[in-house]
Every structure is written in C-alpha cells, then in structure tokens.
Amino acid sequence: MSPVLPGDAPVVHDLIGIGFGPSNVAMAIALSEHNARVGRREAVTAHFFERQQGFGWHRNMLIDDATMQVSFLKDLVTLRNPASEFSFLCYLQSRGRLVDFLNQKNLFPLRVEFHDYLEWAAARVDDMVSYGHEVVAVEPVTVDGVVEYLDVTARSGPEAVVHRARNVVIGTGLRPRMPEGVDRTDRIWHTSDLLGRVEALRGRPSRFLVVGAGQSAAENVAYLHRRFPDAEVCAVFSRYGYSPADDSSFANRIFDPAAVGDYFSAPDAVKRRLMDYHGNTNYSVVDVDLIDALYREAYREKVLGTERLRFLNVSRLTGVEEGRDGVRATVTSLVTGEETPLDADAVVFATGYRPADPLALLGRVADHCHRDDQGRVRVERDYRVATGPGFRGGIYVQGGTEHTHGITSSLLSNTAVRVGEILESLLARGRGAARAAGPVPDEVGSAR
Numbered sequence: 001m002s003p004v005l006p007g008d009a010p011v012v013h014d015l016i017g018i019g020f021g022p023s024n025v026a027m028a029i030a031l032s033e034h035n036a037r038v039g040r041r042e043a044v045t046a047h048f049f050e051r052q053q054g055f056g057w058h059r060n061m062l063i064d065d066a067t068m069q070v071s072f073l074k075d076l077v078t079l080r081n082p083a084s085e086f087s088f089l090c091y092l093q094s095r096g097r098l099v100d101f102l103n104q105k106n107l108f109p110l111r112v113e114f115h116d117y118l119e120w121a122a123a124r125v126d127d128m129v130s131y132g133h134e135v136v137a138v139e140p141v142t143v144d145g146v147v148e149y150l151d152v153t154a155r156s157g158p159e160a161v162v163h164r165a166r167n168v169v170i171g172t173g174l175r176p177r178m179p180e181g182v183d184r185t186d187r188i189w190h191t192s193d194l195l196g197r198v199e200a201l202r203g204r205p206s207r208f209l210v211v212g213a214g215q216s217a218a219e220n221v222a223y224l225h226r227r228f229p230d231a232e233v234c235a236v237f238s239r240y241g242y243s244p245a246d247d248s249s250f251a252n253r254i255f256d257p258a259a260v261g262d263y264f265s266a267p268d269a270v271k272r273r274l275m276d277y278h279g280n281t282n283y284s285v286v287d288v289d290l291i292d293a294l295y296r297e298a299y300r301e302k303v304l305g306t307e308r309l310r311f312l313n314v315s316r317l318t319g320v321e322e323g324r325d326g327v328r329a330t331v332t333s334l335v336t337g338e339e340t341p342l343d344a345d346a347v348v349f350a351t352g353y354r355p356a357d358p359l360a361l362l363g364r365v366a367d368h369c370h371r372d373d374q375g376r377v378r379v380e381r382d383y384r385v386a387t388g389p390g391f392r393g394g395i396y397v398q399g400g401t402e403h404t405h406g407i408t409s410s411l412l413s414n415t416a417v418r419v420g421e422i423l424e425s426l427l428a429r430g431r432g433a434a435r436a437a438g439p440v441p442d443e444v445g446s447a448r
C-alpha cells in the first residue's frame with residue numbers, strides 16, 4: 001500500500017501505533033494476518049512504540065486469584081477471525097492446557113493467565129514494536145499546503161527517533177484517577193500501584209484504608225486482608241454496600257459489536273440514557289461472587305470476635321495527611337457528619353480511571369482535529385478523528401471514545417472487531433492514495 005517518496009525521503013509507514021497494550025497488539029495482529037494474506041504489493045506497513053520495557057498489562061493488579069471480567073472468546077482476535085492462530089484457545093494449546101482449561105467449565109480465565117496470553121500474542125508480532133520508546137510528540141508534515149504525513153518522535157532514554165507515517169493509531173489506555181488535591185506517595189496509593197507498593201512496604205502493617213466501591217476496590221480489600229493476616233482493612237465508600245455488576249445476558253448485549261453502531265447513531269440524549277441504564281455492567285460495581293466472599297468473611301470474623309474487615313459505608317474520606325510512619329486519615333459519615341480519625345500504614349485510592357486525552361500528544365496536529373460543542377474529540381464511526389480539509393492523514397483512536405462509540409471504548413469486549421474496522425478504513429482510504437501514487441516500497445510489514 002505504501003508508495004515510495006521521490007529522492008532520499010525517509011521511510012513512510014502506512015501506520016504508526018502509539019502504545020502496545022491489548023488494543024494495539026490486536027491491531028498489529030490484524031495487520032500481520034492481512035499482510036500474510038495479500039502479499040507484498042498490498043501489504044500495510046506499520047510500526048508500534050511502547051514506553052514499557054516489555055509487554056505489560058496492568059501488572060500491579062495481577063492479583064493471583066483475580067479473574068477476567070470478559071469471556072476468553074473476546075480475546076484479541078476471535079470475534080474478527082475465529083480461525084486465527086492468535087486466539088486464546090491456540091495459546092492454551094501451545095501451553096498444553098487446552099483440555100484442563102475446558103474442564104473448568106468457566107469462560108473467565110485468571111487475570112495472570114490472560115496476561116500470559118497477551119504476552120504470548122505480543123511476542124509473536126514483536127518485529128512490529130519498539131519497547132522502551134515513549135512517544136513524546138507528533139508533528140504535521142505539509143506537502144503543497146496539505147498535511148500529508150505525521151512525524152512521530154519516540155524517546156528511549158536520552159535518544160530520540162523520528163518516524164514518518166500516513167496514519168497513526170493512538171492506543172495509550174487509561175490514567176489513574178485520584179480525588180482532587182490528593183497526590184500519590186509511598187503511602188498514598190492508587191490501586192494501579194498495588195502490588196509494587198505492597199512489595200516495597202517496610203515493617204508489619206496494622207491498618208489499610210481502601211477508598212471506593214468498584215471492582216478494583218473490592219479486589220484490593222480482599223487481597224490486603226489475605227496478604228496481611230494481622231492487619232485491619234477498612235473499606236470506605238459512599239454507597240450502602242457494594243453493588244453487583246450486571247452480567248445478565250440481555251444487559252451483556254451492550255458490549256456487542258452491533259451495539260457500537262447503535263450507540264454511534266443514537267442522539268445524545270439516548271446515548272446518555274443508555275449509559276445510565278447500563279453503566280452498572282462496568283462502573284462502580286463488583287463481581288457478585290467477590291461480594292459474597294467478602295460478606296461471608298466479615299460475618300465469620302464477627303462470629304469469631306476477630307473483626308479486622310471493616311466497612312465504613314455511607315462515608316467519605318475527607319482528610320488524608322502523610323506523617324513519618326503512616327497516614328492520618330479522616331473519615332466522615334454522610335449520615336451524621338461525624339468525623340473519625342484513623343491512622344493507617346497506607347491508603348489505597350480505588351477511585352477508577354479516566355481516558356487519556358487522545359489529542360494531548362498531538363501538538364499542532366490537534367489544531368486540525370474537530371471537537372464537539374462540549375470540547376470532546378469528534379470521532380467518526382471508523383474510529384478516525386474528524387479533521388479539516390487540509391489534512392490527509394488519519395488519526396485513529398482506540399479508547400477515549402465512550403462519548404461516540406459507547407461503553408466498550410476502554411474494554412476488551414470489542415477490541416478484535418474494532419481493529420478489523422480500523423484496518424478496513426485504512427485500506428479503503430489507502431486504495432485511493434495508492435492509485436494516485438505508483439510503485440511499491442522495498443520493505444513491507446514492519447520497520448524499526
């Protein structure tokens with residue numbers, strides 16, 4: 001698909017991917033399957049940059065008994081190509097566990113197992129990625145008054161490399177959300193720091209506070225309670241109790257590929273209503289088995305008179321101050337307004353995530369991108385950011401599209417299908433360009 005530029009022009013990739021989490025690993029797989037099918041002339045050249053030194057998916061939350069919240073069939077490929085060699089089932093076979101897995105009669109693998117799957121899949125397309133490279137800038141390259149290419153700068157230690165592309169796909173994931181005015185420290189953690197922080201903790205902790213009532217919060221509470229048998233674990237949240245995630249069959253259809261099209265076409269008021277109805281499939285909710293396990297444990301401790309699992313419900317953390325040996329927290333009851341001071345070894349904020357602003361990296365390129373009347377990025381159905389007429393390249397986004405494409409935006413459920421749609425869009429737009437441009441480059445697939 002890539003035409004050669006005249007003279008000594010640098011290699012131009014058809015696509016540069018920013019980030020190599022599950023979304024862009026799935027993209028790389030879709031490209032490699034496409035390229036294997038069509039051969040060199042129609043191959044799409046691509047390269048990805050990932051700032052981590054190797055593949056890693058929410059490593060600090062790889063609690064050893066935590067399970068996936070999505071069926072293994074919603075892996076990186078199956079809904080796009082059930083015959084793919086990159087499926088979770090092929091992974092299981094390569095690890096010699098296919099039959100053992102099936103005998104569990106369970107659709108939801110352990111998170112550590114799914115991480116191993118993702119790592120296995122990423123390793124099979126690692127000729128397309130540079131790890132340890134953080135993308136720090138994207139600059140427009142103008143030809144005859146039109147932005148034709150994008151120069152992507154990636155930093156690796158003191159070195160920087162610049163690669164040129166016709167299109168970029170941004171898959172930079174979510175950012176931890178802390179309450180306003182609270183900073184992360186050695187003792188004030190976000191749940192995304194959990195396992196690393198626990199490892200670094202000195203001494204024998206006697207109390208933890210966990211703020212929030214979502215899946216992360218409940219997993220933190222259960223983990224800290226189990227990991228530190230002498231410590232009290234206090235869960236602080238404004239709800240009366242944890243609410244169960246709605247994973248019933250009809251509600252689950254909100255994660256279907258078809259739901260993306262419905263959501264995209266719906267008027268804003270209907271979009272809002274759908275999120276209100278079905279936000280409880282994902283946000284501020286907990287897997288019901290975990291709720292039951294926590295309740296059973298709290299009751300068991302009550303019976304035995306050994307209570308160290310405490311639920312400070314209808315409450316808010318209104319103060320947090322770090323001292324030399326711990327944190328002084330203030331918990332305020334939303335019922336009575338009573339303030340309770342609590343000393344803790346650490347406070348974990350399981351207060352969720354927000355999407356990274358996809359345009360933050362784009363500098364002057366962002367001037368070409370359209371926003372809606374609420375300042376949100378306008379994204380087309382094919383996940384391409386809407387741009388003005390003086391812009392020929394494509395900026396695709398994976399994530400950060402909840403306002404246009406719905407609840408699956410930051411999840412795995414629709415990843416396989418989404419990357420297929422992005423590839424289709426690249427090919428459809430590239431065909432026009434290739435017809436106008438001429439010869440085929442020497443290299444296909446990837447280039448470092």
Ligand SMILES: Cc1cc2nc3c(=O)[nH]c(=O)nc-3n(C[C@H](O)[C@H](O)[C@H](O)COP(=O)(O)OP(=O)(O)OC[C@H]3O[C@@H](n4cnc5c(N)ncnc54)[C@H](O)[C@@H]3O)c2cc1C
Pocket residue numbers: 018019020021022023024049050051052056057058061067068069070133134135136171172173174216398399410411412413
């Ligand atoms: C603990 C936890 C468990 C989850 N479990 C599930 C689940 O079971 N099912 C589900 O559907 N969803 C789950 N999610 C939602 C989650 O968002 C998706 O699983 C998934 O991580 C989305 O993949 P991604 O590639 O879009 O983003 P990420 O996985 O966040 O990957 C983004 C990558 O981009 C890299 N990056 C960021 N900025 C740059 C830059 N400037 N330059 C280079 N690289 C960069 C990051 O290092 C990262 O590797 C979970 C989320 C969390 C926090």
Ligand SMILES: NC(=O)c1ccc[n+]([C@@H]2O[C@H](COP(=O)([O-])OP(=O)(O)OC[C@H]3O[C@@H](n4cnc5c(N)ncnc54)[C@H](OP(=O)(O)O)[C@@H]3O)[C@@H](O)[C@H]2O)c1
Pocket residue numbers: 061066067068069111178179180191211212213214215216217219237238239282283284285317350351352353
């Ligand atoms: N095992 C797994 O697969 C797994 C594990 C962890 C996370 N995840 C996924 O990761 C995503 C995020 O889940 P999450 O639990 O991290 O976040 P979340 O669902 O967004 O929950 C955030 C919680 O923090 C509370 N909160 C937010 N801001 C607050 C503030 N300023 N002060 C006090 N409380 C505040 C919220 O309160 P309200 O209750 O009032 O809304 C909510 O209870 C979900 O998609 C989830 O499924 C999956």
